[in-house]
Amino acid sequence: MPIEHFRSREACPGCGSPRRRTLYAQPYDQPPISDYLRSFYKRLGDDAFTLLAGVSFTLDQCQDCSLIFQVEIPDNFLLKKLYEEWIDPHQGTTHHVKSFDFTRQYLQETMLFVKLLDKPAPEIRALDFGMGWGHWCKVVQGFGCQVWGYELSQPQIEHARSLGIGVVGWDDIPQGRFDFISTEQVFEHLDEPLKTLQQLRRGLTPQGLLKIATPNGSDIPGKLKCPDWKATKYSHNSLNKVSPLEHLNSFNPRAIMAMAAKVGLEPVRIPLSLHYASLVYWKPWKPMLKNAILPLYRKFHPRGTYFLFRPINT
Ligand SMILES: [Zn+2]
Structure with a gap:
C-alpha cells in the first residue's frame, strides 16, 4: 500500500x-x-x-x-x-562566499573548462544546475562568461536575480545552447537522476562539457x-x-559512468598539463601540496567521483 x-x-x-x-x-x-x-x-x-x-x-x-x-x-x-x-533555508548563504577554498576551486575549474572549450570566454554559455546561492556563477561571470543558474528554492532564485545571474527553468534547459554545465554535489539529492541527466544532455552544445561531482559512496x-x-x-x-531523506542516491565511479553512457555522454580525459596550467594559490605549504597532488590523484586513482563528460555525437 x-x-x-x-x-x-x-x-x-x-x-x-x-x-x-x-x-x-x-x-x-x-x-x-x-x-x-x-x-x-x-x-x-x-x-x-x-x-x-x-x-x-x-x-x-x-x-x-x-x-x-x-x-x-x-x-x-x-x-x-x-x-x-x-x-x-539560509544555511550556506555566506559560507561558500566566505570560503576561500571554494573560490579557489571554482577559479581553477573555470580556467580548465575555458581552455578545454578553446573559445573566447565571452562566447561561452555556462549553466550551474543547482546553483545554491550563486557563488559559482559569480566566479564564472568574473571571467567574462555568460552564466545562468537553475534552482528550485525561491529565496535562492531571487538572490541570483539580485546578483544579475540569469535563471532558467526546467523546460528552458534542452535547447542545446550551453557550452558548460556544472552539477556540484547535486545528483545525490535527485529523485530521478537519469531523467535529469537526459535533460541536461539535451542542453549541451555538440562540443559542450558537463561536470558531475558527487560524494563517493564506494565505502x-x-x-x-x-x-x-x-x-x-x-x-x-x-x-x-x-543520509535519510536527503542523499537519495549514493554514486561510485562505475554508477556515474553507467548513467552517463545511458544518455550518450562519454568521459573527457583532461591532460595533466592542463590541470597544472590551471592551478592557482601556491602557498602556504599544506594547501600548496594538496593543490599540487590533486591532479595526479584524480588521474591515477580511479575511485574519485569528479567527471567531465561530452556528448557522443553520432
Ligand atoms: Zn543501476
Whole structure:
C-alpha cells in the first residue's frame, strides 16, 4: 500500500535496471534512524515522526550499475518541509562566499573548462544546475562568461536575480545552447537522476562539457555491515553519504559512468598539463601540496567521483 508523502522506486534510478538487492532497512520512526534525524536536523518539527510513521528507510544496490539508492523517497510536500523547515533555508548563504577554498576551486575549474572549450570566454554559455546561492556563477561571470543558474528554492532564485545571474527553468534547459554545465554535489539529492541527466544532455552544445561531482559512496556497503549512525558528518564512519531523506542516491565511479553512457555522454580525459596550467594559490605549504597532488590523484586513482563528460555525437 502506498504511504502518504512517499513514493517507492521500482527500478534503479541511475540505469533503469530492475535488478537490485537490499543492503539495509530500518523504520524511520524508531532508533537508530529517528535518533539520527533528531541529531542531524536540529529544527526537526514535532510533526516529523507523524509524517514518517510506518515508513521504512531502505537502501538498495543496483546489481547492474552498483548505484546505492533509497527506495522510499519523499514527495514534494515532504521535500519542502525538509529543505525549507527542518534545514535552515539560509544555511550556506555566506559560507561558500566566505570560503576561500571554494573560490579557489571554482577559479581553477573555470580556467580548465575555458581552455578545454578553446573559445573566447565571452562566447561561452555556462549553466550551474543547482546553483545554491550563486557563488559559482559569480566566479564564472568574473571571467567574462555568460552564466545562468537553475534552482528550485525561491529565496535562492531571487538572490541570483539580485546578483544579475540569469535563471532558467526546467523546460528552458534542452535547447542545446550551453557550452558548460556544472552539477556540484547535486545528483545525490535527485529523485530521478537519469531523467535529469537526459535533460541536461539535451542542453549541451555538440562540443559542450558537463561536470558531475558527487560524494563517493564506494565505502558504503562495508560501513552498512556495522552501521554507526552516531558518527559525525566528516568522521571516518560517517553515513552521511546515504543520509535519510536527503542523499537519495549514493554514486561510485562505475554508477556515474553507467548513467552517463545511458544518455550518450562519454568521459573527457583532461591532460595533466592542463590541470597544472590551471592551478592557482601556491602557498602556504599544506594547501600548496594538496593543490599540487590533486591532479595526479584524480588521474591515477580511479575511485574519485569528479567527471567531465561530452556528448557522443553520432
Ligand atoms: Zn543501476
